[in-house]
Amino acid sequence: MRILVTGATGFLGGAAARALARSGHAVTGTGRDPQQGAALEQAGMRFLRADLKDDPAPLLQNIDAVLHCAARSTLWGHWRDFYTDNVTVSAALARACALRGIRLVHISTPSVYNAASQTRNVPESLPIGPRFDSLYARSKFLAEQEVRFYVPGAAILRPRGIYGPGDTSILPRLARALRSGRLPRLTRHEVYTELTHVQNVVHAAKLALERPAAGVFNITDGVSVPIWATLDQLADVLKVPRPTRFVPAAVVEQAARLLELAYRLAPGAPEPPITASGVRLLTRPMTLDLTRARERLGYVPVIHPEAGLNAVLEGLK
Template structure:
């Protein structure tokens, strides 16, 4: 299959492009980092330097399917950028795929569920909006709507907490927080969530590319992970103190909200966005609110079974941060 992978110089897109190429597909990857693009080409991926805010049509000749991984994926930023990079880019790409009859697999996020109040075995059918707990979540949900309106046959994947080799976000951020000694213990009880090893996401995307299954699909490792026990485990690996000073989650979330307002008002430099605060309210909620997802649809319609168990994948990822 001739596949275009957007965001191939990023964490998930890079893993997907390399894995699909190794499986025998003809893969073209887009991105903005020529150095990472050169590394992709050494792995058998044709690289195109591209700004996706432009017309996607020149990227699509001879392409049979598109895996759209590119996104502004952060808990902090300006709405104009989230809207441009996540909503408008996704909408244009979906329309272009619809015109050409191309298969589209769109990567979204379970962050869209965060403001629903649901925490256990959340299904794809959960009512979402109009409130969202971050600009990122709001933009990704609007992107989903735009994709499915332009191309009803598209598959939309919602992988939760992607980690693994090449991760620059979740586990590295937690490692930095632990090393700084500034991370307090935010609950007196354990909080269970689900994560997704990057190869499990790539496996789900591969299945969605190969099978004509339309709609939204939750994706995780399928096993609940104790957040604070995992943080203690990471602290031990890093040989730094475990979080001990207790700060109630409500207090931390309130302080983060105040910080966000202050940072929003910070003028910054004329050519850069406002700086990111050391903590955000949505970041606090990720550590203090449980969430597990219902994988029934992915199992039944995609045939999804996680390839890598978190006991193996997570331990390897934690050890890599030593």
């Protein structure tokens, strides 16, 4: 199959492009980083340096399927940027795929569930919106709607907390917070969530490309992970103190909101050191129902979280 992978110079897109190429597919990757693009070409793939805000039609010549990994994926930013990069780009790409009859697999996020009341065994059918807990979540939900409008047969994957070799977000951020010594204990009880090793996301995407199934699919490692026990384990690996000073999450979240407001009032301000969404990720449980992915995609995780997390933690030493 001739597959276009957007965001192929990024964490997930790069892993997906390489795995698909190893499986015998003819892979074309897009991205903005020429150095990473050269690495893809050395691995036998075709690389197109492209800005997806431009017309995507030229990228789809001689393409059978698209895996859309590119996105503005952050808890901080301006709505116009989230809308352009996540909604407008996804809509244009989906429309172009529809005109050419090209299979589309779109990477979304379970962050769209964050404002819902249900937090355990969350199914894809859970009603969501119109309120979201971050601009990122709102933009990804609107992107899903555009994709489903233009390509009703698209597969939309919602992987929770992607981590693994090459991750520059979740565990590295937590490592920086622990090394700084400023991360307090935000809850007196354990909080359980789910994560997804990057190779499990790649596996799910490969299934969705090779065994087309329409709809939205939750994707995780399939095992609950204790957030604070994992933070303690990470602190031990880094040889830094475990978080022990207790500060109620509500207090920290309110302080984060005020800090965000101050940063937004300052033109060109960077991301604040804490955000309200980031606090909630450490204090709000979230587990997902994988029934649909198992039954319709045949999804079974290929990496167990214990092995996957241990390998990543060792790499952060």
